[in-house]
Amino acid sequence: MYGYRCEYCEGAVKARTVERESFKHKNGFIILEDVVIGVCDRCGNRYYSAAFFMQSMKSAQGSGCPRELKPFQ
Numbered sequence: 001m002y003g004y005r006c007e008y009c010e011g012a013v014k015a016r017t018v019e020r021e022s023f024k025h026k027n028g029f030i031i032l033e034d035v036v037i038g039v040c041d042r043c044g045n046r047y048y049s050a051a052f053f054m055q056s057m058k059s060a061q062g063s064g065c066p067r068e069l070k071p072f073q
Helices: 050-060
Strands: 013-025 028-040
Touching: 013 050, 028 050
Parallel strands: none
Antiparallel strands: 013 028
């Protein structure tokens, strides 16, 4: 899925597991843990697959079941 060139610096986009990734959603924020995304090895720009976004939006709308809920502190 990854392995293409970064659109900003021509670095290589490689799959990487990140500890935490967050997104703003119309109803608040989505915080995902231990997810695989594409990251440029030169500039660090992040890339997301369509499947990743679809699952994230399902979780935000309550139709996808999160693995774990943690309270904000």
